[in-house]
Amino acid sequence: MTAAEAPRRPIRELPAQLANQIAAGEVVERPASIVKELLENALDAGARRIEVTLEQGGIALIRVRDDGSGIPADELPLALRRHATSKLASSGELMRIRTLGFRGEALPSIASVARLDIVSAPAGAPAAQLLHGQSEPTPAAHPPGTTVTVRDLFYNLPARRKFLRAEKTEFQHVDELLRRLALARFEVGLAWSHNGRPVQQLAPALELPAREQRLARLCGPGFVEAALRLDFPAGELRLSGWAALPTFSRAAADLQHWYVNGRLVRDKLLTHAARQAYQDVLYHGRQPAYVLYLDLPAELVDVNVHPAKAEVRFRDSRTVHDLVRRCLREVIASGSRAGAQAPGVQATDATPLAGLAPAAPGASSVSSSRLWEANAPRLSTGQLAEQLEAYTQLARGAALAGERLPAASDQADDQTDEQPLGRPLAQLMGIYILAQNARGLVLVDMHAAHERITYERLRAAHASGRIVSQPLLVPLTLHVGAAEAAAVEQHAMLWPQLGLELAVLGPDTLAVREVPALLAGGDVAALVRDVLAELREHGRSTRVQEHIDALLSGMACHGSVRAGRQLSLTEMDALLRDMERTERSGQCSHGRPTWVELPLAELDRLFLRGR
Numbered sequence: 149m150t151a152a153e154a155p156r157r158p159i160r161e162l163p164a165q166l167a168n169q170i171a172a173g174e175v176v177e178r179p180a181s182i183v184k185e186l187l188e189n190a191l192d193a194g195a196r197r198i199e200v201t202l203e204q205g206g207i208a209l210i211r212v213r214d215d216g217s218g219i220p221a222d223e224l225p226l227a228l229r230r231h232a233t234s235k236l237a238s239s240g241e242l243m244r245i246r247t248l249g250f251r252g253e254a255l256p257s258i259a260s261v262a263r264l265d266i267v268s269a270p271a272g273a274p275a276a277q278l279l280h281g282q283s284e285p286t287p288a289a290h291p292p293g294t295t296v297t298v299r300d301l302f303y304n305l306p307a308r309r310k311f312l313r314a315e316k317t318e319f320q321h322v323d324e325l326l327r328r329l330a331l332a333r334f335e336v337g338l339a340w341s342h343n344g345r346p347v348q349q350l351a352p353a354l355e356l357p358a359r360e361q362r363l364a365r366l367c368g369p370g371f372v373e374a375a376l377r378l379d380f381p382a383g384e385l386r387l388s389g390w391a392a393l394p395t396f397s398r399a400a401a402d403l404q405h406w407y408v409n410g411r412l413v414r415d416k417l418l419t420h421a422a423r424q425a426y427q428d429v430l431y432h433g434r435q436p437a438y439v440l441y442l443d444l445p446a447e448l449v450d451v452n453v454h455p456a457k458a459e460v461r462f463r464d465s466r467t468v469h470d471l472v473r474r475c476l477r478e479v480i481a482s483g484s485r486a487g488a489q490a491p492g493v494q495a496t497d498a499t500p501l502a503g504l505a506p507a508a509p510g511a512s513s514v515s516s517s518r519l520w521e522a523n524a525p526r527l528s529t530g531q532l533a534e535q536l537e538a539y540t541q542l543a544r545g546a547a548l549a550g551e552r553l554p555a556a557s558d559q560a561d562d563q564t565d566e567q568p569l570g571r572p573l574a575q576l577m578g579i580y581i582l583a584q585n586a587r588g589l590v591l592v593d594m595h596a597a598h599e600r601i602t603y604e605r606l607r608a609a610h611a612s613g614r615i616v617s618q619p620l621l622v623p624l625t626l627h628v629g630a631a632e633a634a635a636v637e638q639h640a641m642l643w644p645q646l647g648l649e650l651a652v653l654g655p656d657t658l659a660v661r662e663v664p665a666l667l668a669g670g671d672v673a674a675l676v677r678d679v680l681a682e683l684r685e686h687g688r689s690t691r692v693q694e695h696i697d698a699l700l701s702g703m704a705c706h707g708s709v710r711a712g713r714q715l716s717l718t719e720m721d722a723l724l725r726d727m728e729r730t731e732r733s734g735q736c737s738h739g740r741p742t743w744v745e746l747p748l749a750e751l752d753r754l755f756l757r758g759r
Contacts, residue, residue, distance in 0.1 A: 179206025180321040188248035190214035200340035205318030218270035244446040268294040389440035397434035425476035431739035481731035487568030572720035596736035603704035618665040701737040
């Protein structure tokens with residue numbers, strides 16, 4: 149029988165138990181969902197120590213014990229009523245939420261699909277109180293804090309229980325969640341066990357060395373070794389955390405953690421901005437790794453947009469996107485320079501990020517209108533080609549073919565941090581440069597290195613000039629949706645900055661009259677559609693710049709020294725010095741590494757020296 153064939157039923161209010169079970173469908177998906185809700189409650193209660201006990205992946209038992217503020221005896225029964233909470237009192241507070249939880253739905257939803265006990269004792273209370281199901285609280289023994297025990301998940305909903313995965317899979321989801329939450333609050337000690345076996349015991353980490361030890365335990369020591377520490381304040385916003393060098397890229401996006409005001413989130417805008425920052429230093433298909441924290445006033449972010457509170461919405465998404473992209477790009481640029489180590493990279497209010505001055509109170513901290521400077525001289529395609537041709541001549545001034553560099557035997561005592569790539573020794577197969585630095589042997593892919601140097605110079609030259617537009621002989625007509633046509637008019641001031649001239653001819657028709665000169669021979673229709681799609685999703689678009697960068701990358705690749713070309717020692721030395729001065733020179737413009745270092749200890753190991 150279909151819904152249309154069924155007899156009509158009268159409208160009536162649902163029973164409380166059924167309403168809670170429907171709500172639980174959004175809140176409780178699997179054991180990990182329950183763990184997340186209970187840990188957020190513990191953190192909101194000011195806990196400094198949290199213990200999680202699991203059995204059968206959390207299906208049979210989840211117990212969360214904390215040393216937080218506890219729940220007074222007279223308020224304990226209210227904890228199981230829907231929309232009862234201590235975290236909100238007015239609609240005005242809903243727009244500036246500072247707690248992780250706020251809806252008052254988690255505990256009643258959990259209680260409707262599992263067996264729930266709560267025992268809690270506020271500090272100074274004469275005794276703890278135990279709440280078993282819907283019964284009245286009874287006295288119990290318990291230290292200050294709260295313990296919530298959840299047993300037999302979906303015992304009363306067999307159909308939903310069948311959708312749970314195997315014990316191992318469910319535990320993996322809980323374990324991953326706990327690892328992510330442990331990175332949200334370093335000052336909180338967190339321990340969890342499964343089937344009676346301890347999994348992690350994390351002490352509070354208050355100082356940076358202790359925090360990086362926790363980071364190494366949860367993300368791996370390789371991440372910490374490859375990570376650049378950052379801390380960038382910009383007006384009311386602050387971006388901090390760790391971003392790994394491109395050499396630590398991964399096949400999957402499994403090490404990308406975002407926290408907004410201490411809340412674990414999966415946000416498309418933040419992920420997109422980070423991806424753009426790594427855009428031209430990652431090899432095809434590789435994923436960046438980072439643990440990043442964005443802090444901003446609570447009224448500038450709406451956290452009440454997702455049933456599981458996993459997504460947020462920013463009041464000024466463009467400002468947030470620009471801040472993340474620019475800060476990360478600055479860090480990666482300095483950290484991925486050939487020969488650079490991985491020290492902490494910080495900016496303070498006194499020394500702001502280049503091109504990103506601290507905003508005045510109430511002002512936007514980042515202005516996308518500064519993407520291109522309007523008063524700089526223009527740079528034509530011919531000028532770009534001339535600069536490329538000029539730069540391919542590696543020998544400069546004093547770089548005479550017969551000039552002699554210091555002998556290799558004299559170099560060991562002369563190496564300094566100013567020349568981390570050392571001095572060239574020879575060329576291998578017309579492809580690689582062999583050099584000696586203070587630590588050992590350096591190998592450089594000369595084409596990949598020269599490609600990055602040329603690309604960065606082309607980008608800098610182009611960025612110093614405005615995007616040159618070229619009128620189309622015959623304007624291009626595009627059929628679009630009403631939302632895309634509205635976006636054209638909404639962002640009218642942006643098009644000249646992108647080198648585009650667009651006009652709305654009708655509700656679903658656009659005319660493209662001018663395009664960037666460098667991209668005139670490409671697929672203009674696809675470019676415009678891509679830009680409009682990005683504007684609708686992210687409030688800004690870098691698609692034009694991406695296309696220009698791709699063109700410059702191709703020019704740099706074709707104009708760089710090729711394999712098989714014999715270089716003099718002076719030319720090799722000039723290339724090494726340029727690598728040390730060039731940002732992002734650790735990778736070519738396609739993301740391939742440009743150099744590797746073999747320390748003397750590693751060479752000794754290969755030859756079994758000292759054994």
